[in-house]
Amino acid sequence: MTIEGKGGRGGMLKGVIVAALLAAVLAAGVLAGSASAADQVQAGRTIEAFTGTDLVDLQGYPANADVTVEVIRSGVLVGRVGGTTDDTGFVEFNHAGGGQVPAGDCFQPNATPDIRAGDVIRTRTAGDPAGVFDSAVARDIGVNFATITTNTTNNTITISGHVRSRPDAVVVPGTDVLELRLNKANRNNNWDSNGRRDLRVDIGANVGANGLWTRVLRVSHDDALDWRANPGEVSLEWSTAAAGEEEAAPPAIFVADEGGGEAIVGCPPVAEYAVKGASHRVINKSFVDGTSDLVLTGTSFNAQAVTVRLNNRISADAVISTQPSGHQTWRAVFTNAQVSGLADGAITAGATYTVDRDVTGANVTPTNFAGTLLTLRKDTVAPAAKPVARPEPGVYNRPVSVFLKAPAGTKVRYTVGGGAPTINSQLYTGPIRVTGTQTIRAAAFDPAGNRGPVGFFRYRIR
Structure with missing residues (x-):
């Protein structure tokens, strides 16, 4: 398969398996010593994080050293795992191995963190001075999988996504590498030693001032037909390696991948803060004319309160059901009158999660988390004409x-x-x-x- 633009980047993903289609992405920030933006990952070390599978690996660390990884959100510990690097200074966590690298340890004790934009991934190595650690901030970049199109006339694959524009999450041309990657099994087994197509292109220059990007990949006709019939994996990777220096160890690499959930069977379930379901995904005239209420459901972890909002206009307190592990489900009810009063159009259902314990169960100052939203739709205008x-x-x-x-x-x-x-x-x-x-x-x-x-x-x- 051929595409226009930059080709493969050698050892950038050495020892790393990219999981399935990639859906939400991180932008890299490199920190160390504290959680401030002035800190740096120590020279020669790399922190790599996969958001969808919540996999973290470390490269370039001291050989055979004990290391600890913590995931911190708004100052609250939401994930912790420890392990030992191999002879090359590599270790990974929350990954099944896939035959290329050893299986990584699970996050403990009760939950796998759902790594989100803004989370701080902090590492500490045994032997480092007290109070010294490396850290990197997860950022918000992503691929819009719903709009990927394949044109078998022009032989193109068009992919779009976003990079949230903010002072600490901007792709710097010539410094950062924002790489779009297409990867799938190759039935002809003639693309590389793994028998897979593996296409990579730097799309940093395609990011507009509004943070949105679109890239048209030109491929062969056979590959366009093959991709349309059976799409492969798509990922977006942000590396802080300078352009032309990909073989050098970048301080931080972030890879967005689709899905969510623990990467290893038997690891603790994901501590996800999300609106997951609705009794009515579409609010129509029949709903407004009736008496039904709107019921929203979701998940949380160690939350003392969940406040659910529709379009940030009306709110309802959720009833929370908590398991001994700290995992929770919740249910919130909006009356028919409340929902009927909203204007037609998209309705964004979101929640604020007030957390008072960290992943270990230790008490913390109550802290508000945001979470994954759910979009509903209200349309009460009926067709005007008869058949x-x-x-x-x-x-x-x-x-x-x-x-x-x-x-x-x-x-x-x-x-x-x-x-x-x-x-x-x-x-x-x-x-x-x-x-x-x-x-x-x-x-x-x-x-x-x-x-x-x-x-x-x-x-x-x-």
Whole structure:
């Protein structure tokens, strides 16, 4: 497979396995000695973090040394793991190994951290002076997987994403490397020693002032066909290595990967702060006219309180169910009247999690965490027009096939000899055969489930 732009970067991912499709990314910040932006990772060392699988590895550390990794969020310890480097100074945590490197140890004691933008990944090596440690700050960059497109006419793969623009998370051309990587099994086994296609291109120059980026990769026709039929892995990697110096040890590498959850079966489950579900993902006119409430559910860890908000306008306190390990599920209810008062359009469901214990169970000053959002939609505008029937209703000398045409952007549901159609009525997919006296009742339904006016089409066959 060929692409335009920069090629592979040699040893950048040496000893590292990139997991599946990569969905949320980190931008690199390098710190050491304390959690301030002025600190640096010690020379020759590299911290590498994978957000989706919450894998952390260290490279260039002293050989056969005991090291500890901590993940800190807003000053609260949310993950801790320890292990010993190998003869080369390499060690990884929360990874199954995959046959290329040894399996890494699990985070302990009760939870795998869901590494998020802004988290500080801090490492300490036995023998370092007291109070000295390396650290790097996870940043918010990512790939928009829902919009990846493959064009087999122009032989291109188009991928877009974001790099959040803020003073400490900016790609510096000529200094930082922002690498887009496509990787998949190669049935012809002729691309590299691992029998995989592995395509890499530096996209730092594609990041706009608004933090958004799009890159069009030009590939062969066969590869375009293959990728469209069976897409492979996509990742975005931010390295603080200077351009042209990729073989040197960069202070920090961050790789975004899809999914979430512990990388090793048997490791503690992820401590995730997230709105996970809703009783109604779409709020339509039927909901507003009814009496149902909106119920949101989610997960948290060691939270003393969860306050859920819709569009940052209305809020509800969640009822929390806590396991002995500290993992929690929660449930919050918004009344029909509250939800009906929101304007049509996107509804962002988010929560503030007030945490009063760290991952070890030790008490901490109550601290508010943000979490993963859930987007709902409100649409209460029903279609204005009825379906059109052809042939027109009337009396016919022989059986007829009735065709129903829906207004643009809608689907028709109908009944024959019954009441007005509902969202659960028969979906119109082709002509309706009429052999006797029949009344067809039909209505257009939009994607939100709103029903337009009902059309009555009466036919009589002599």
